[in-house]
Amino acid sequence: MSRPFSPHSGIELDRRALIGAGAMLVTALAVEPAAASPDMAAAIRKFTGGAEPKTGKVTLDIAPLVENGNAVGVEVKVDHPMTPESFVSEIAIFTEKNPVPDVAVFHLSPQSGRAHVVTRMRLATTQNVAAVARLSDGSHWQETREVIVTIAACTED
Amino acid sequence: MTTAMILVPRTPIRSGDVVMLKAMISHPMETGYRRTENGEEIPRNIIRRMICRYDGVEVFSVEMHQAIAANPFMSFGVVATKTGPVEFEWVGDNGFRHRQSAQLTVTG
Numbered sequence: 271m272s273r274p275f276s277p278h279s280g281i282e283l284d285r286r287a288l289i290g291a292g293a294m295l296v297t298a299l300a301v302e303p304a305a306a307s308p309d310m311a312a313a314i315r316k317f318t319g320g321a322e323p324k325t326g327k328v329t330l331d332i333a334p335l336v337e338n339g340n341a342v343g344v345e346v347k348v349d350h351p352m353t354p355e356s357f358v359s360e361i362a363i364f365t366e367k368n369p370v371p372d373v374a375v376f377h378l379s380p381q382s383g384r385a386h387v388v389t390r391m392r393l394a395t396t397q398n399v400a401a402v403a404r405l406s407d408g409s410h411w412q413e414t415r416e417v418i419v420t421i422a423a424c425t426e427d
Numbered sequence: 428m429t430t431a432m433i434l435v436p437r438t439p440i441r442s443g444d445v446v447m448l449k450a451m452i453s454h455p456m457e458t459g460y461r462r463t464e465n466g467e468e469i470p471r472n473i474i475r476r477m478i479c480r481y482d483g484v485e486v487f488s489v490e491m492h493q494a495i496a497a498n499p500f501m502s503f504g505v506v507a508t509k510t511g512p513v514e515f516e517w518v519g520d521n522g523f524r525h526r527q528s529a530q531l532t533v534t535g
Contacts, residue, residue, distance in 0.1 A: 383445030
């Protein structure tokens with residue numbers, strides 16, 4: 271097998287690969303505590319008053335892979351009528367690994383006409399994003415999506 | 428200086444139509460997690476809340492946290508009923524407050 275890109279011997283390459291892998295491992299370990307701190311589930315329970323949201327109704331539209339976590343377009347729609355008798359009263363967005371799990375809470379009313387909100391958010395790293403809707407009957411509905419982030423937001427210059 | 432932009436649809440709006448309003452405001456949304464080159468913490472400076480009133484009645488509001496991107500952009504629906512102002516108000520850290528309005532023209 272030829273090695274067209276390497277002027278070095280096989281042994282040299284292996285040694286470099288090993289050092290590289292070691293450095294990456296150390297970086298991963300160092301980053302771990304910061305990434306695991308806040309609890310998205312706890313933030314969601316605080317929003318719902320302890321209830322476990324059901325799956326369905328909510329569509330969370332966000333790119334599955336983003337290059338830049340500083341401004342990620344996010345769109346939430348809830349498949350529910352907006353009548354005075356029954357409507358979506360709140361939509362909230364949460365993240366799993368940002369320094370703060372809460373992103374935004376949107377307050378809607380029958381005057382909104384449709385349960386549809388759009389904004390731009392920050393993502394500190396690859397993680398799950400959840401949208402939770404509260405209906406006027408007090409029920410909660412959720413959709414969660416994983417977003418892979420190649421350039422993080424929040425802490426960089 | 429703060430600048431804000433409010434977009435209402437340009438197409439003719441009839442009473443009962445659901446229109447999507449869009450608003451964007453210039454603001455750094457400083458998270459409070461960044462540091463200067465000297466290692467000093469940069470204090471948090473974010474917009475906490477945006478409120479929209481249509482014809483004097485609150486129809487939409489949003490609570491924001493640090494995860495809303497700089498120059499916050501918001502879009503949401505409203506049922507057009509009659510010609511009137513859509514007034515936006517943004518409130519944030521350090522006494523930040525900005526108001527701006529646009530006209531929603533309803534024909535027919």
